[in-house]
Amino acid sequence: MRIVLTRREPLDSPDGVSIFIVALAQAMLELGHRVQIVVGAFESREKFQRLLSPRTELPIIGLSRTPLSGPASVAAWLRAMGIINRFRPDLVIHSEAVPLPLQGTVVQIVHDLERRQGALAAVWRAIRRMSMRRCHYVVASTTELQEELVRDLGLPGDQILRIPKCIDQQSYACRGLASRERAILHAGTSPYKVPEATIGAFGALNDPSVRLYVTGDVTRPVEEAVEALPEPIKGRVVLLGMTTGARVRDLHSRVRVAAFPTRYTVPVASATVMEAIATGTPIVGSSRLSRDVLADGVNGVVAEPQAEAMAATLKSVLDDDDLWLRLSAGARQRVRHFDADRVAKQYLELAGTSEPKGTDEPRRVPARRSSAALSAVPLPVLQTLVTAGAML
Template sequence: MKISFLIHTIYGIGGTIRTTLNLAEELAGRHEVEIVSVFRHRDIALFDIDPRITVVPLIDTRPASPTNEKQHPLQLQAAEFFPRHEARYKEYSKLTDERVREHYAGDGAGADVVIGTRPGLSAYVAQFAPPGAVLIGQEHMTHNHHKAALRKEMYAHLDALDAYITVSEGDARVYREKMPLPATRVLAIPNSVPEPPVAPSDASGRTIVAAGRLAAEKQYHVLIDAFAEVVAQRPEWDLRIYGWGPEKEKLRTRIDRMGLYNSVRLMGPHSPIEPEWAKGAIAASTSRHESFGMTLVEAMRCGLPVVSTDCDYGPREIIADGEDGILVPVGDTGAVAAALLKLIDDEELRRKMGAAAVRNARRFDPATVARQYEELFEELRTSAAQRAEADAYAPVADCVVEPDGALTVTLLQPRPGAELACVRTDARTDEHRFPFDDSGRATVPADARFHEGVWECSVRLPGSGRRVRITARSLDQRGAMHAGRRTHDDGVRNLVPYPGKPAKHLLLRSWVRPVHAEAGDVKVTGGSITVSGELTGPAAGKADRAGGPPVLIVRRRGRGSVDLTYPGAWVGDSGFRFTFPAAAPAALQNAADEWWDLLVRYAPDAEPARLARVLDDVVEKGPVFAYPVTQLRKKRPYALLRIAARRLRGRAQQYVRVRITYANTNDLLVNVADVPVK
C-alpha cells in the first residue's frame, strides 16, 4: 500500500511534524510511504527522517537556493483552491494549487491513501487526490479552535473525505454533534510517541520540567507564579522550561521581577527532548488549551508524573488523575503549587506515579497507533469505492415553486432510493430530507419548517449516505412572487430556490419572520427618504391605530448604538409610510462606514418589526433595488478623524454619503460613509 502524507513543511519543528514522522516511520516498515512537503525552507530537516520515507518537496523557499521560487509569478497570485479563512492562506498561491494537483496527477497518482495534516491541506486532498484513493484529513487543533468562517468553508471538503481524524475523543464528539458528516467517518486516533532512547527518570532529582512553544495559550506565567510558591517552601528545587516562542521576553521579565532567576531557567529548544525529560522528577503543563498534549506523553514515557491543567481536550484523555499524574483547574496558580508540593514532599508517590506513567503511556506507542490507522485504511476501501461512484454522479434538477409555496424538485437522472437532502449552510446539524419517487421527483411541502438562512440541496445516495450537490438547470420561481398572499399561524415564510455562484448548485433561501414589516416603494428626494410598506402575517392584526401613528426606528449598529425615531402614517388596512431626513444619521456619524437598521413599531407595547423585503422571488435585493445616494457636506468630523480633518486645513472639503439599500438578508438598511477626498 502506498501512503502519502501532505504537510505544510517537514523541514521545521513542531507537534504536527513530529507526530507525522512518528507515524510515517512505523508505517514505512510495511508500506511505501511518502511525505509531500508543500514548502522547503531549509536544506536539512530539523528532525531525523527515516531513509525508508520518500520526501517530496514541492516549492523551494530556501533564501540562498538558486531554485528559490518566492518570486515565481504564480506564487505571487492568491490560491484558488486553498480555504481563504485558513490561518496560512496568505502563504498559499496558484503555484501551490498547481504543484499539489500536478503531484497527485503524476508521481503521486499511485497513492492508495492520502492524508492531509491541516485544514487547508485536507481541502487539497479532497480536491486533488487520485481517484479511488482513501482520503483522510487530520485535525491537529480542535473544532472550537477554528473560526466559524473556516468551519463553514471547510464543510464541503470534509464531506468529500472518507475519514476525518481528531486527536481526542472529546473533539471528535464535538465534530459529530456540531458538524455532522453522514458519509465521512469522524473518529479519534491519538498522536504517537516512540519509546525514548534513554532510561526513565528515577524521580530522585529536584527539577520540574516543562516543554512546549513559549506562547500565550501555554500560560507559562501560571507555572512561574506557582513555582514561586513552591520555591519559597522548597528552595532546593528548580524549574526548567524548554522551547522557543513569542512570549520568551515577557517570561524572562517576569522571572527577573519575581527574583526567580536563580531557580527558573528558560532552556531554549532541544531535540531530542527525551534526555531532558529524564533529568527531571516532575513534569508540568499549565496550558489553557491542548488539542492533544504531546509533551505530556513524552514526559510520561520518560517516567515523570505530570501535573497538568484539566483543559480541553487532551490532558484528561492522557492522564489518569491520581494514578500517573494530577489534574488541576485551568489558571489556578494555588492548585498547581499544591499539586507540585504534594509530589515534591512524597518521593515514594513520585516513583509510584512515574512507574504508572511509563506503563500507561505505552498505548501511544507508534506501533499501537499505526495499527489503528491500518485497520481504518482497510475499512475505508469500501467507502472510497462508494465515494468514487458518487463522484461520477452529477445530478441535475429542475425546481418549481408551486402557488401554495411548496417546491417540486425533479432530477433529470433519477436515482432509485435517493433522497433530497437540504442542509442549512451555517448550521449543518439542521437538515431536511424528502424522498425522490421513481420518476425522480421530490416535494418539499408548503408547511415544511425551514429556519431562516441558506440551504444547500444534494442527492443523498442510498447505502453510503454520501451527499452529491445538485446542479440547477431550470428554476421556476413564479410561486414565490405571491408569498405575501399566503398566511401562516407562526408569521410569514418564503422559500425561494436559486442557483449558487459560480457552479449553479441548487440553493434555497428561507425567510421566517414571526413579526414582519414588508418594505415597498422607497423615494429619495430633496434630502429626505420616504419608505412605504405593509404589515403582514399576525402583526397586521396587532397594529394599534388607536395608540397613535406607527413609528420608524433608525438604529445604529455596533458600538455607540443610538435610536432615531420618526412618526409615520397608516395607509389603508395594514400599510404605513415614513419620511426621515438623510442628514439625521449623517450628523451622528462616528465611523468612516456605518450601518443603520430600520424597524417599525406598530403598537406602543409591541416589539418593533424589522423592515425588509422578503416576500417575492428576488433572492438578492441589493444589486437589483438601487436608490439615489444623498451626498452631504460634513459639518463636523467624527472623533476618529478630527486630527486628520484639522490637518487638511480647509484644502479639501469632506463629504458624507447616505444611501438606503438592502443587506444580503434583504433587510432594509441605511449606510453612512465618507466620500473619499480627492
C-alpha cells in the same frame, strides 16, 4: 502499500503535528511500506534534523522553502496534486490539509478546533465541513475533539473515528526515580502553553533545591515572568530557547515532573504531553488537556494554573516518592496507547479491512465514500478552499 502524509503548514517546526507526522512516517516505513511526506513549506533538512531529530531518513517534499499564501499557495497545492497522484498512493493522510482530489483512500485528521473562533470562524467551519465531505474517513485525535466535531459540524457520531496521535517510543528513555533531578520541565512557550503560569507557580513553590527548565522561544512574557521571581529562585530558571529535539527528549527523562498549564478551547492530545508519558514522567497539567493523555491520579495530577494551587501540586509530586512511583508507573502503562507502530496499523486498516485490531474497544468504521464523489471537486472550489485556508 504506498502512503502519503500531508500538512499545509511547515514541517520543520517542533510542534505536535510535526512530531506526530515524523513518528507515523517512521513506523510505516519500518512496517515495510513506501512513504512520501508532502508539506506546504520545508526550510531545510538541517533545521528539520535539529528540531525534530528523527531516527530515520524521511522522504519529504516541500512545496516551498517559506510559508505560502494566496495564489502562490493555490499553485503549489495544484502542483502537489500531480506529485501525489504520480506516486499512486493507496492511502493519503491529511493533517488538516486542503482536500485535494487524490487517488487511494483519503483520511482527514482533525488535530484541534482552535480556528473555529474569531472573525473567520464561519469561513473555517465551511472549509472544514467541505474537507470532511471530500475524504473517505474523518479522524479526531482525542475523545473531546470527536465529541465536539459531532456538535460543531452536525455530523453523525459514527462518521468520525477516534485514533490518537502517536510518538516514536524508541526515541525516549524511561529513567527511574534515583536518576531524576529535582527539576520541572515546561516545554513550549506559545501563548496557549501559558509558560508564565509555570514560572509563577515555580516562584510560589520557592524551593531553591528545585530547577525549572523552559524550552521554546524566549518571549517577552517569559522574560517578564522570570524577572518577577525572587532573586534566589530566579537563578534556578534555565531558558533553553529552541533547543534540539534530542535535548528535549532527554530532559523529559531526567526531570521529576513536567508542567502543562495548557489552555485549549477543546482539549487536544499535545505531543509534548505524550513525550512526558513516554519517559515515565508524571504530569501536572490543566483540565484543558485531553483526558486521553492526562488521567488525574493515574499518570499525573490535574491542577488549574493559579500559582499557589499549581505550586502545591508540583510540591507533592516533587516530594512524595510513593506518589511519584505510582504516577510514573501509570505513565508507562498509558504510553502503549500512543505507540507509533500501534497507531500506524490503525490507519493502515482504513485502506484494507474494516475491522480494526489491537484497539481498546470495538469501533464502527463508517462506510467508505466513493472515489468518484471525492474526485469531483471543481477547480474553482479547490482554489477557493486553498486560498481561504491560507488566510486562516
